[in-house]
Amino acid sequence: MLTLQSNFSLKNYNTFGIDATARFGVEVHNLADLQTLLRSEEYQEMPKLILGGGSNVLFTKDVDGLVILMRIDGIDVVRESDTHYWVQAGAGVNWHQFVMYCVENKYAGLENLSLIPGTVGAAPMQNIGAYGVEIEQVFDSLTALHVESGELRQFNHEECRFGYRESVFKHDLKGQYIIASVTFRLAKQPTFHISYGAIQDTLAEMGVSAGDITIRDVSDAVIRIRRSKLPDPADIGNAGSFFKNPEIPTVQYQQLKLAYPAIPGYVVSETTTKVPAGWLIEQAGWKGYRDGDAGVHTKQALVLVNYGGANGHDLLSLATRIQTSVFDKFGITINPEVNVI
Known part of the structure; x- marks a missing residue:
């Protein structure tokens, strides 16, 4: 009804x-x-x-x-092989609850994506990712409805045209389809991704030895890290990471490294390096900044926050000033990950 x-x-x-x-x-x-x-x-x-x-x-x-x-709900195992489960979830299922369901049932592949806010339906649209894992690595297919006709269509991995925080639904097919369900291909034997960020150190703090790691341990470590760095939207308004991490030519990165020896970078390809946007924003002096009720989080410069009374224009104005400041200092353009309406 x-x-x-x-x-x-x-x-x-x-x-x-x-x-x-x-x-x-x-x-x-x-x-x-x-x-x-x-x-x-x-x-x-x-x-x-x-x-x-x-x-x-x-x-x-x-x-x-x-x-x-x-609000379309439901989680089902729709297929199984000797090595994998194919798990389908409704687009309205809470993302973190879905990850916890998979962890509980030992369906491996999503544990690094624990505690990301949002729903299952938004995950492939944004190609969400964290700590070295992106949705496209475990994505199988999705079902979507065409907005004009209401007809169903299946999209496979190739048709989604995934990129860094990108998919075909943010560009060529923007506004044309509504995702109704998503199917993930999850492993029976996990491949751990623990070299990114502070996961290894956190596992050590938890007393987990290298030979005894489980997907539950990785999930717990990620949750611990995220809670220590990121504000809970129930306590203070935010949308998590506001900006994407920029990918720049490696030649440019090497030049910046001479001027800023501490600048971190992650190799993307032979010619491209990814630089953490949070580091750039912090070095430009924005961490903890506040203008009225619009601000930058005190623990993570990548997160813009609403202290209660800010409107969208206040936050967008702050984001624009940050972009200009980072470009002026480093010659790098940082783009929003958040959808501005």
Whole structure:
């Protein structure tokens, strides 16, 4: 049963806590209701915005259209081989809860992505990643509905055209499809990714020896690290990492290394190096900065925060000033990971 509300407040549906309003809002709990909604003549021509956890969006204005709150649930093992499980989850499933379900059942591959806010449906759209793992490494396929026709379509790995925090759904097919479910190919025997960030040190602090590591241990270590560095949106408004880590020519990185010997970098290819945006922002003097109720987190410069009364323009203005400052200092352009509306 679909229940549409007019003048729908979005304040409780975005982790920045921005007080924006949508012309209409509706929760969708199953595929049939979503198809009915998309085929409705009353709403067919209306602009639509899909919200899962609202953890990767910054509202700078009201939404003159229909906001669809994705609540399609369910987790199922749809296939199994000697080496892998294929696990399908509804687009509205909470991402961290899904990861915990997989960890509990010893389905390996998602443990490095523990405690990332949001929903399953947003994961492939953004190609979410953390601590050396990205969704595309374990992605199998997804089911999506065409917004105009309501018809179902399956997308395989190649068709999603994954990139760093990118997919075809952010570019060529932006706004054309709504993801309904995602299937992941997860291993029975784990391959541990523990060289990125502080995972190894945290495992040692936890008393876990190299030969005894489990996916639960890796998940626990990641959760411990994230909680020590990142603010809980329930306590202070934020959307996690606001900027992507820029990838620059290795020649440029080597030149910067001469001027800034401490600058970290991770090899992406023979010609490209990734530089942590948080380090650049901190070195440019923004860590802990506050202007009214818009600020930069005191422990992680990559996170912009709303102390309570900031609006979207306040946060976007701060983000723009940070971008200009980083470019002026390092000659590097940092781009938002958060979707600005």
